[in-house]
Amino acid sequence: MGDSARVAVFEDGQTIVGFLPFQLSSRGVAAPIGRKLNTRQAFIHQPGLEWSWSELLAETRLHVLELQDVVGAQGAGVRSLVSASSPMIDTATGWQRYLAAIGRHKSVRTILYKERKLHRDHGGDVDFGSGPAKDFVDLGRLAAWKSRQYRLSGWPDIFAQRETLALLRLLAEECGDSLRAVGSSLRIGGEVVATDLSLSTGTVFAGWFAAHNPNFACYSPGAIRTLRTVEAAFCCGVRCIDLSRGDEQYKNALTNDHCDVATGFVFRQSVHSRVYQARRWPKSAVTSYVLAHPGVRSLVRHSLRRVGEVREQCAMLVS
Known part of the structure; x- marks a missing residue:
């Protein structure tokens, strides 16, 4: 993560009321800290604290914050975030x-x-x-x-x-x-x-x-x-076992519950955020289409595996 990792600390007077960890990816744009290592994101705050994503971004001088799996109600009502279901196991x-x-x-x-x-x-x-x-x-x-x-x-x-x-x-x-x-x-x-x-x-x-x-x-x-x-x-x-979001077969068999998450990004109105959205739209549209069509998703996975196998064989020949 290097020098790009940040943890914003929010205070009310002398009292710490919240933390927002993130990782800078470009000027004014950040991703979850740890990126692919991070399977859950959230603004960690004092119970009952009133806040909004636009306020957090303004305070941290961010224009866009990408979120892969923001938890619970923190993704509710945000148009740039898409709701998803993540498999869980209730141990009760x-x-x-x-x-x-x-x-x-x-x-x-x-x-x-x-x-x-x-x-x-x-x-x-x-x-x-x-x-x-x-x-x-x-x-x-x-x-x-x-x-x-x-x-x-x-x-x-x-x-x-x-x-x-x-x-x-x-x-x-x-x-x-x-x-x-x-x-x-x-x-x-x-x-x-x-x-x-x-x-x-x-x-x-x-x-x-x-x-x-x-x-x-x-x-x-x-x-x-x-x-x-x-x-x-x-x-x-x-009380529960989090299997993380994904459509792997074993998760479908083991899960007996789920939790609501959201994926996408949050932003505040600015030229930077509009440029980001314009660049992101084509990739987002393709990803959404692939995820919505199981046959296409299976074909993409098969193609990626073939690429991986060829890459591994080439690496073995070189070594």
């Missing part, structure tokens, strides 16, 4: 009743079958663990596997930036009272085959980065690890 029913409910999905039954097969093939060598990230996640392997996954998918590899792993290491080593990093790993004979790094408070568990060893893909170790990580989160007593 308890693990056993929840598992029975999602067990009707074919994908969940397949995960449980492959988990049984894994135990049959490897006996007592299979082990799952979850807890403080510094003890239960292999960040080196997570970064390597996730980097390969990004490259093969055709998407930009955020793990190619050294700051990404540095941030994950910092979070894994620090353990605060209100926020903690949680890791989980599935091992066979002591070897990590699937691992993840998530974030948790006393009430919310938020899945973040996860990856698995492609050499064990026949067992779907990532899916098994995900299901057992969800079980561990239930046992920790959180």
Whole structure:
């Protein structure tokens, strides 16, 4: 993030009443701090505080603030933000009743079958663990596997930036009272085959980065690890598990609730913001069309994967 990261602090007299973290991308235009690493955004403020996005932007001298997933009512009534639904898991029913409910999905039954097969093939060598990230996640392997996954998918590899792993290491080593990093790993004979790094408070568990060893893909170790990580989160007593916005199949199977978010940007009237909107419109229109048509979205994903595979093969030839 470097020198572009900012946290605006708002005060009422001598009292701090709010924080707005952001990252400058160009003059007068900012994005969520951490960009692709950030799956939720909000203006963090004192309860009951009256405010508006235009006021915040004026005080921070911003013309535009891009938002990928602004929470709750903070996106209500803003025409430049589009409402979306983000999958959640409500833990109120308890693990056993929840598992029975999602067990009707074919994908969940397949995960449980492959988990049984894994135990049959490897006996007592299979082990799952979850807890403080510094003890239960292999960040080196997570970064390597996730980097390969990004490259093969055709998407930009955020793990190619050294700051990404540095941030994950910092979070894994620090353990605060209100926020903690949680890791989980599935091992066979002591070897990590699937691992993840998530974030948790006393009430919310938020899945973040996860990856698995492609050499064990026949067992779907990532899916098994995900299901057992969800079980561990239930046992920790959180009220909900945030799966983050996305249409991945496993999210459709695991979710039993949702939260409302909004995506887009907020702005204040200025020449800068009008120029930004004029430049942004073509890309926004194309993205909206792709997302609204599953067949086109599938074609785009397939094309990106092909690009990623070719890029990976070229890199192997060069090395």
